[in-house]
Amino acid sequence: MTKIELTTEELGKFLKDPKNVVQMFMGAFVEKYGYDHNKVKASISETKGTETMWKGKIWNSTSTNTGLIGLQHPTFNLILSENTTDCIEVYMISAKKQGRGIGTRVMEQVLDLADELDIDVTLIPTPYKNKDDMNYLSFLRKWYYDLGFDHSQFSPVMKYTAQYENC
Secondary structure, eight states: OOOOOOOHHHHHHHTTSHHHHHHHHHHHHHHHHTOOGGGEEEEEEOOOOOEEEETTEEEEOOOOSEEEEEEEOSSEEEEEEEEETTEEEEEEEEESSTTSSHHHHHHHHHHHHHHHHTOEEEEOOOOTTOTTOHHHHHHHHHHHHHHTOEEOSSOSOEEEOOOOOOO
8 A cells, every 4th residue: 555645734635625534534444443445435426315214204314415435344334424524424334244243343443533533423323224113213323322422302413522632
């Protein structure tokens, strides 16, 4: 892998684009935890946003033309999306075999790196297989809450605020 050196000014310009921030985050994630760089795929996607149940009704986010970057690992899939220059979105995470702690371990890695890089993380808990499964949706919201995500009574979006410690 070739290292690129940037001046502080060049880095500042680079990090003003949320697409660059999410790509930088995924690169750091893959490097830090030893995942295979060849399993990372980036794309700009014309998404229809995220659809989930919220307070008994279908709720749609309106994100379109989103920069997505995904890691396809033998035990899990992780897709990150651009958000802002100081925040990324977990667009999707799925463990290939549930109930073994794989998803928890990957989310803990994402949040540890977010803390290290001082980048917040947002997501919208969504049971992709069955959007109407309120029990699973409740499970997901509690799971993310237990990992450190805050939630609001006004929106299904949950946010993890980085616990950055400047050493």
